[in-house]
Amino acid sequence: MTGRRPTIRPVSSVDVAKLAGVSQSAVSRTFSPDGSVSAATREKVLAAAAALGYRPNRIPAIMLSGRSHMVGVVVGGLDNPFYATVLDRFAVALREIGLQVLLVQVADSVALDDALDQLAGYRVDAAVTALAVGTQRAADALSALRIPIICFNSRLTSPWISTVQSDNRTAGRDAADLLADRGVRRPAWMAGPRANAASQERGRGFAERLAARGLPSPTLLRGDDTYQGGQDAVRRLLSTSPPPDGLFCGNDLMACGAIDALRQAGGLSIPRDVRVVGYDDIPQASWQSYDLTSFDQQVERMVAATLDLLAGALAGPPGPTGGRTVRIPVRLVPRGSTRQGG
Structure with a gap:
């Protein structure tokens, strides 16, 4: 004779109310972000919930309020320490103000476009991201x-999309001034992918200030925002042209790859032969092997x-x-890669 397995019923708010000696509505208010209960009632409810292993079902509250108290945090390109730092800051800050984090990962480290399908499939109250909106079609979608969607360094906004921008063009101008003051006469600019609006602004400011200083337009190198992209771009240049004596890179990962390629493939010394400036001030920028001058985007201020x-x-x-735009000033962090005299 085979017996039927007993059905294990999940613990309900009614069970918690009975054990705590309170009403079911008091349990609901205890687990509602906007609920109001006395400290004593809250303590009894939480103790009963812990004893029973109760986990509240948030769906009814979402249906009633239209708010899930969840924020989608869209990340991509986590091989770049800058994005990993931003993710950590977002996650901690959102939890501190009582919001749940739904992590949405996309393959593209430049644009938010790839997150569309995933964001549409979840009931989140808002989305925040260090990525930018890449196309008008994506902005419309x-x-x-x-x-509400808030992103970093996006050129495109809408009534639903706001952006917090690093002052990219000013940074480009400051990089040009720094290299010009160090005696650079053959400047080069290592740009990221064409879809990277922030990179475009940095390069635009760089070229504008070089022209104002009477220097030639920078030689354009293009990488894919990675260490290998920086290496490959420099190796391609060295195979066809003489090296520059000053190089501004769209991010630090590319700058690190560029420095290694200049040394290994070109036999060049940094900063004696080539002065190099990066962007993002990732931890590797301060490593002794790179000692890379960079721009700090002030992530704490951008997250705030x-x-x-x-x-x-x-x-x-x-x-x-x-559709607001907030611009955050950058901070130049000078190091040995642009040191005067090499």
Whole structure:
């Protein structure tokens, strides 16, 4: 004779209420971000929930309020320490203000476009990301989700999409001034992919200030925002042209790859033969082997500005947030790769 296995019923809020000696509504209010209960009631409910292993079902609250208290954090290109740092700052800050994090990973480290399908499939109140909106088509599609989206360094905005930007063009100008002051006469610019709007702004500021200083337009090298991309771009250049004496790179990973290629393939010394400037001030920039002059995007300030925009977007009923742009100044971090005299 075979017996039927007993059905294991999940613990409900009714069970918690009975054990705690409170009403079911008190249990619901305890686990609601906007709920109001006394400290004593909260303590009894949480103790009963812990004893029973109760986990609240958030779906009814989402259906009633239209808010999930979840924010999608879209990440890509985590091989770049800059994005890993931003992810860590976002996750900690969102948890501290009582929001749950839904991690959405995309393959593209430049643009937010690849996140469309995943964001559309989840009930999140908003999305934040260090990636940019790459195309108008993607901006329109993201806006159609009707949730506030706040991203870094995006050229495109909409009533639903706001951006926090590093002051990319000013950084490019400052890089040109630094290299010109160090005696550079054959400048080069290592750009990221064409879809990278921030890289384009950095290169534009660099070329503008070089022209204003009476220097030639920079030789253009193009990489794919990675260490290998920086190496490959320099090796291609060295196979056809003399090396520059000053190089500004769109990010630090490319700059590290470029430095190694200049040394290994070109037999050149940094900074004696080539002065190199990067961008992002990742931990590797301070390593002795690179000692890389870089620009600090001030991630803490960018994240704080993002959270301010997010708080404003979530303060009222769901609706468009106005498509704001906040620009954060960068900080030049000089190191040995641009040292005077080599």
